[in-house]
Amino acid sequence: MRTIVSLASAAIIAVSLFVSSVAAEEISPYKVLETTGTNLFGRISNSQKEIEKFPEVMRNIVEDELMPAIDYKYAAYRVLGKNLKKITKEQRKKFVESMRYYLIRTYAKALTQYSDQQVVFEPEKPTGKKRIVAISTQIIDSSRPPIEMVFKMRKNKKTLQWKAFDMVVEGISLLDAKQAELSKRIAKHGVDQVSLELASIAK
Template identity: 40%
Template sequence: MRILSVVLLMLYSSLATADEVDMSNPNQVIHSVSINTFSRINAEKEHLQKEPGYIQVVIEEELIPYFDYKYAAYKVMGSHLRKTSAEQRNDFVQAFRTYLVNAYGNILIKYDQQQIEILDNTHFMDKKIVSIPVRIRDQNEQLTQLAFKLRKNKKTGEWKVFDVIAEGISMLNTKQSEINDLIKKKGINHVIQLLEKKNSEFSS
């Protein structure tokens, strides 16, 4: 267990960059995501207040390198995946990636010096998928329970996040249920267009 206060986030932000992260250790990935992302938000708070859309840049640079968005997109498509063309799969992955950037940006822009507690998973060596709990406590002692699910790439050996569970609710499962139903009723092209529309609304 390790508690990362705002002070620690600020102090160590310069020590952990994406290039230095030990991607063979899922705990290191989550600690680095937390340190890099939250310290960046703190450091650029004034910029974010003037230009809220800048949070997308922060997410692109600090979170997306650790996120297996292609695997997540394929999981969301489910059984419909094999019925799509390569072009449709690529379009869906890109639209879903942008959706994730916008969705997480919308959540993290509200960050205001909470304490982050990460419970390391010490039994990951023989696993392909692991879950790492994270607790976020605000200044009013309100606790938010999260868990990051990570998958080990069998070719590279790197661990990357593919799902976030908030208060027991999986973002991936929620989107999978919603999008699978839409694909069944309207088709993959309609869903791609719908995601692109939502992405444009986030940006406006």
């Protein structure tokens, strides 16, 4: 009887995992970005008065609405570049954590400029077997030229989930800019010091 129950349980788990994988695969990067953006900007619009009184509320919104769709670990590894193989697992972990909090602060600061403008997402396109795609977005404001942004999305080969790892604003990659800046500081001061600096900036 125990064997039958165990086999049944295993079958249920296997089916559940298969369904979850298919569901994850069916969510395109365009849909992930649009859904995340709609929820994010909608919540910001509804919280304008609260944000004006308590700016830290924006960080909470970014934490709740945006960060689940950000591949901050991959972004951190990209920033580390060739230094990734030179450091310990514990150093990697600390750097990733510091990078995450730094990104929350950076995105929160950037999003304070948003005040109910229109956001237009690029129409969905087939991704085929691509694991990285760039999706264009426009923030349209009647009082100034549109702001052009491109979100670089990456598909995790294990979870099959699409997440953003870089944002290109008016042709400038935030990830490349940060990599260029931090690689010099890591070479000069070491990854532990840079991790502390990122963590302190995020406070």
